[in-house]
Structure formats: structure tokens, C-alpha cells
Amino acid sequence: MTEKNMWNLSPQEALKACQASEQGLTTEQAEKIRLEKGENVLLEEKKKSAFQVFLDQFKDPDRCSYHIHVFWK
Numbered sequence: 017m018t019e020k021n022m023w024n025l026s027p028q029e030a031l032k033a034c035q036a037s038e039q040g041l042t043t044e045q046a047e048k049i050r051l052e053k054g055e056n057v058l059l060e061e062k063k064k065s066a067f068q069v070f071l072d073q074f075k076d077p078d079r080c081s082y083h084i085h086v087f088w089k
Contacts, residue, residue: 022030031037035045050056064072 022033025033034041041049
């Protein structure tokens with residue numbers, strides 16, 4: 017079973033594909049997956065400065081024309 021079509025499975029099929037039950041994974045299953053795949057953590061993205069957000073607005077031509085229209089009123 018490939019991960020890209022998991023969304024198309026019924027709940028029962030998804031549980032079977034993950035070797036899980038409605039009660040969830042056992043501690044042993046969770047530990048095995050953690051060791052194989054790594055910790056389940058989100059990486060923190062570098063935050064943009066307010067100045068960078070301001071500059072990014074001018075990358076989009078539609079936004080740029082809007083700002084020119086507003087400033088030149």
C-alpha cells in the first residue's frame with residue numbers, strides 16, 4: 017500500500033494497512049515506528065521579518081498594482 021493513496025481507503029482498510037486497531041497502536045508498534053521513521057516532530061520554519069513580508073508583497077504583480085493604485089490616489 018503506498019502512502020499517496022491512503023486518503024482513498026475506508027477507515028477499516030486504513031487501519032489494516034497501518035496494522036492498527038480502533039484503539040490505536042500498541043506501545044510496541046509505536047516504538048517500532050518511532051525507531052524506523054524517527055520522532056514525530058514538526059520542524060520550526062524561520063520566521064520572516066516584517067520588512068521581508070512587506071517586500072514579498074511586491075513579488076505578485078496583482079498586489080504590486082494594488083499598492084501603486086492605493087499610494088497614487
